[in-house]
Amino acid sequence: MSSLPSPHRPRTLAPIPYVAGVDYDVLDELIGYSLRRAQVAMFLAFHEATRGLEITPPRFTALVIVGANPGISQTLLGGVLGIARSGAMMLTDWMDDRGLAERRQRPDDGRAWGLHLTARGERLVRTMKRRVLAAERRRSARFGSGERRRLLALLKKLAQ
Amino acid sequence: MSSLPSPHRPRTLAPIPYVAGVDYDVLDELIGYSLRRAQVAMFLAFHEATRGLEITPPRFTALVIVGANPGISQTLLGGVLGIARSGAMMLTDWMDDRGLAERRQRPDDGRAWGLHLTARGERLVRTMKRRVLAAERRRSARFGSGERRRLLALLKKLAQ
DNA sequence: TATTGTTATACTCTATAACTATA
DNA sequence: TATAGTTATAGAGTATAACAATA
Numbered sequence: 001m002s003s004l005p006s007p008h009r010p011r012t013l014a015p016i017p018y019v020a021g022v023d024y025d026v027l028d029e030l031i032g033y034s035l036r037r038a039q040v041a042m043f044l045a046f047h048e049a050t051r052g053l054e055i056t057p058p059r060f061t062a063l064v065i066v067g068a069n070p071g072i073s074q075t076l077l078g079g080v081l082g083i084a085r086s087g088a089m090m091l092t093d094w095m096d097d098r099g100l101a102e103r104r105q106r107p108d109d110g111r112a113w114g115l116h117l118t119a120r121g122e123r124l125v126r127t128m129k130r131r132v133l134a135a136e137r138r139r140s141a142r143f144g145s146g147e148r149r150r151l152l153a154l155l156k157k158l159a160q
Numbered sequence: 161m162s163s164l165p166s167p168h169r170p171r172t173l174a175p176i177p178y179v180a181g182v183d184y185d186v187l188d189e190l191i192g193y194s195l196r197r198a199q200v201a202m203f204l205a206f207h208e209a210t211r212g213l214e215i216t217p218p219r220f221t222a223l224v225i226v227g228a229n230p231g232i233s234q235t236l237l238g239g240v241l242g243i244a245r246s247g248a249m250m251l252t253d254w255m256d257d258r259g260l261a262e263r264r265q266r267p268d269d270g271r272a273w274g275l276h277l278t279a280r281g282e283r284l285v286r287t288m289k290r291r292v293l294a295a296e297r298r299r300s301a302r303f304g305s306g307e308r309r310r311l312l313a314l315l316k317k318l319a320q
Numbered sequence: 321t322a323t324t325g326t327t328a329t330a331c332t333c334t335a336t337a338a339c340t341a342t343a
Numbered sequence: 344t345a346t347a348g349t350t351a352t353a354g355a356g357t358a359t360a361a362c363a364a365t366a
Contacts (some may be wrong), residue, residue, distance in 0.1 A: 015319070016242035025228035026289050027221065031296055031308070032202045034315035036217070039199055040242070041319045042192045057196065058333090061187065068185035075347060082176035082200070084335055089349065111342045111347040129186050136191055142317060148191070151314040155194035157302060158311065159175070159201045218356085235324060244358055249326065271324040271365045 013047070016040050031158070042139065049135035050128060058083070060128055062091045063117070066101050067125045071114035100124055173207070176200050191318070202299065209295035210288060218243070220288055222251045223277070226261055227285045231274035260284055 016037050018024075027033045046057065055063075058081060065080050066072060078088030092115065095101035100121035103113035117125065140148040176197050178184075187193045206217065215223075218241060225240050226232060238248030252275065255261035260281035263273035277285065300308040 014242070017239065019236070019240050022225070022232075022236070022240055023228040025224050026293070027224055029312070030292065031300070031312060031315070032199075032206055032217070032292070033221070034312055034319065035195065035199050035202055037319040038315045039192075039195050042195055046192055056333095057192070061193070064185050064187055065182070068183040072182075073347070076179070076182070079177065080179050080182055082174070083333095085348070086336085086350080087334060090333090092348095109343075109347085113348075132190065132192070133186070139318065140191070142320065143314075147314060147317075150310070151318065152189070152191060152194055154303075154307060154311040154314065155191070155198045157307075158299065159194065159197040160302065216356095233324075243356090245325070246327080246359085247357060250356085252325095269324085269366075273325075 013044065015044060045135045045139050046132060049131040053124065053128065055128060058091060059094065060132065062088075062095065063100065063121065063125050063128065066095070066115045067117050067122065070116050071104075071106075073112040074115065075112070077115065095121065173204065175204060202296075205295045205299050206292060209291040213284065213288065215288060218251060219254065220292065222248075222255065223260065223281065223285050223288065226255070226275045227277050227282065230276050231264075231266075233272040234275065235272070237275065255281065 043057070046060075050060070061081055062077060065077060074088045074092050075085050077092070078085050081088065081091075083091075092101065092103070092113075095115075096103060098120075099118055101115055101117050104116055106112055106114050143151070203217070206220075210220070221241055222237060225237060234248045234252050235245050237252070238245050241248065241251075243251075252261065252263070252273075255275075256263065259278055261275055261277050264276055266272055266274050303311070
């Protein structure tokens with residue numbers, strides 16, 4: 001396969017600028033390009049909202065998924081995140097090392113662990129959710145009534 | 161600064177799945193999460209559309225920008241892309257090595273190069289634009305009249 | 321002094337492939 | 344045989360910092 005893909009997050013800590021005097025040509029008409037710019041902007045809001053928590057988007061997703069699906073296996077967690085098992089392991093190690101989640105033995109299957117949030121993990125998830133949702137609302141303040149809802153629906157349709 | 165950011169492109173060559181039976185909790189309500197899923201889907205369409213051209217999103221952007229702004233410097237190109245000068249250099253080397261763009265001396269400033277597409281670069285840009293626009297139209301076919309336009313506008317508003 | 325291009329280096333995230341234990 | 348977890352390794356893309364040449 002070609003030179004492909006990578007992560008989840010923008011490259012710098014500043015929004016991608018619209019440089020005055022530069023002709024953006026077809027880029028201005030491409031969903032893909034605006035998607036990228038929007039993603040950088042939203043990442044910055046996310047980063048600001050989770051300041052001090054050492055959270056990244058994949059970590060956030062992993063913690064939320066484990067919280068909502070106690071006993072989930074590493075392999076399935078990787079499947080949900082769209083990453084390889086080895087990546088799910090590193091994420092799980094990260095949660096485990098910090099006392100946010102633990103691996104419990106399964107009586108039914110000796111191969112797989114069941115992942116569970118600790119009390120500390122539960123607290124962190126509550127804090128993260130509160131902050132991230134607040135950041136989204138703040139960023140959506142520029143939208144008129146219903147526009148946030150409509151954007152969400154259009155994005156889901158596009159990703160389908 | 162924390163452990164931060166990275167690129168432009170999704171991690172795998174498959175869309176992020178919605179795994180049946182898994183509770184996605186708050187993720188379903190977050191613009192940031194849907195943005196990520198949409199971006200992966202659009203990247204796959206982009207990748208498919210540019211098959212055989214060895215093109216990635218940053219290369220596409222660089223070629224389009226040089227094409228529309230002949231004589232642009234590497235530093236400004238990096239500014240438009242939102243990457244460091246060293247990255248703009250690697251991109252320029254890539255274009256130069258393949259005979260797609262060339263560095264020309266500037267009479268007014270001995271420090272900076274002026275970047276220009278070659279005839280071959282011009283042809284590639286035409287081909288890329290055609291294919292990528294067709295892919296976007298194909299992907300937007302699921303949208304009702306005006307929805308693509310509305311999505312573009314909402315994304316721009318979000319990124320502002 | 322400031323800026324452009326350049327080079328070397330390090331870092332992050334991810335994939336791949338091989339290994340083991342269990343099914 | 345197949346699957347879960349694990350480990351080691353490699354790759355892509357980016358940033359940072361230093362340097363020479365020019366402004």
